[in-house]
Amino acid sequence: MSTTTVLPVVVIGAGPVGLAAAAQLLDRGLEPLVLEAGTGAGSAVREWGHVRLFSTWSEVVDPAAEKVLAPTGWLRPDGTTYPSGADWAEKYLQPLADALGDRVRYDARVTGVSRAGRDRVVDADRAEQPFTVHLTGSGGAEERITARAVIDASGTWSTPAPLGGDGLPALGERAAADRIAYRVPDLADPAVRARYAGRRTAVVGSGASAFTALAYLADLAKDAPGTHAVWILRRGLSGSTFGGGEADQLPARGALGLRAKAAVEAGHANAVTGFRTAAVERDGGRLVLVGEDGTRLEPVDEIIGLTGLRPDLSFVGELRLGLDERLQAPVALAPLIDPNVHSCGTVYPHGVKELSHPEAGAYLVGMKSYGRAPTFLAMTGYEQVRSIAASLAGDHESAERVELTLPETGVCGGAGLFDEAEAPTDGGGCCSAPATLQIGTAAPARTASGGC
Structure with missing residues (x-):
């Protein structure tokens, strides 16, 4: 047995997929060491603890993790119910981390x-060298750990995408940071509720998080008159804008889109389509969003930016990773998850083959493996780490076997950034102004002015 094989497999992140990786490794007789930057398991999940998952308990508990928990007397909550982020962290992730004991380190x-003694340029004996992992602990103490393999399950939560339509922060976005949030607001918090009650808020984004924010603000509007949302979409409205609805095989996910649609139809929100933010300007005590074509929207009091998340690749820069130039996902995985082609349910389940890099033994898993692609499901991450653990244990037949069927979204095909809208807009051509659409019986909002 080589020195490398007796070293631990370092797992970065004690979230759902990271802890599942540790459980899968243990199930294979391998020793994991989980390094978590936060003070407890599921630190990122706890930050959106007020949001309810659209997967049931039966879909968010990893089978190998359940084996680790069994000796503690842990019982899975009702598999037909939907946990909140806080439920997931407190009733599953923290007990799992506790059961793993010293194999999980916090404040790390x-x-x-x-690679030990090798930067990314050096070829000589590279594959024979163990990995070296540098970390900072509590109080700023630095440490170096040697590992046989590294599984990065650190996620993308800490790096939200900016408002700018070109992928960069819009001009003035940083200066207006005190009025811009990049998370779904927790309106049960009195201070947060006061921030949005009776005010006009721009919600920028088109995914599940934007749906959730619109639904929350619509509920707030029922109790706080004057509360209104302006939904900013880079594309036009189409049949798939609100998701799969009743056709979605995850009913709660479909219902979420329908709640957002109801918010628009009830007049609690209006949609501005074909708008790509170039600048955020202050107008007295309010903010004005300016489009790439110079269009200026009516002032708002707050902005919620929900335009996606990105992987933090800064600490893996010395590894030879094979990443797709667009999505920043593994090159073999990227074609399977390209949002221009696939919805969540049309993604082919995948494992170690699609997640491997030129740097053998290094893996990005979970949300981070998707790079900039959206619609990741926990069960996808569980299948990823099951396959990787099998491969590291030498069971290549199991590693290559797919043991997952993903639920369909009810939205077939892709959602490319420049899809044509099915709904009519205020004219066409290259210079048409972004359209402000009011759906339903409420009076239409004033259309933004603009031109070429």
Whole structure:
């Protein structure tokens, strides 16, 4: 047995997929070491603890993790119910981390990963060298750990995408940071509720998080007159804008889109389509969004930016990763998850083959493996780490076997950034102004002015 094989497999992140990776490794007789930057398991999940998952308990508990929990007397909550983020963290992730014991370390922020004695340029005996993981602990103490393999399950939560339509922060976005949030607001918090009650808020984004924010603000509007949302979409409205609805095989996910649609139809929100933000300007005590074509929208009091998340690749820069130039996902995985082609349910389940890199033994898993692609499901991550653990244990037949069927979204095909809208707009051509659409019986909002 080589020295490398007796080293632990370092797992970065004690979230759902990271802890599942640890459980899968243990199930295979391998020793994991989980490094978590936060003070407890599921630190990122706890930050959106007020949001309810659209997967049931039966879909968010990893089978190998359940084996680890069994000796503790842990019982899975009712599999037909939907946990909130807080439920998931407190009733599953923290008990799982506790059961793993000293194999999970908190306040351990990974700052770099490389091959021992080799930067990314050096070829000589590279594959024979163990990995070296640098981390900063509590109080700023630095440490270096040696590992046989590294599974990065650190997620993308800490790096939200900016408002700018070109992928960069809009001009003035940083200066207006005190009025811009990049998370779904927790309106049960009195201070947060007061921030949005009776005010006009722009919600920028088109995914499940934007649906949730619109639904929350619509509920707030029922109790706080004057509360209104302006939904900013880079594309036009189409039949798939609100998701799959009743055709979605995850009913709660379909219902979420229908709640957002109801918010628009009830007049609690209006949609501005074909708008790509170039600048955020202050107008007295309010903010004005300016489009790439110079269009200026009516002032708002607050902005919620929900335009997606991105992977933090800064600490894996010395590894030879094979990443797609667009999505920043593994090159073999990227074609399977390209949002221009696939919805969540049309993604082919995948494992170690699609997640491997030129740097053998290094893996990005979970949300981070998707790079900039959206619609990741926990069960996808569980299948990823099951396959990787099998491969590291030498069971290549099991590693290559797919043991997952993903639920359909009810939205077939892709959602490319420049899809044509099915709904009519105020004219066409290259210079048409973004359209402000009011759906339903409420009076239409004033259309934004603009031109070429």
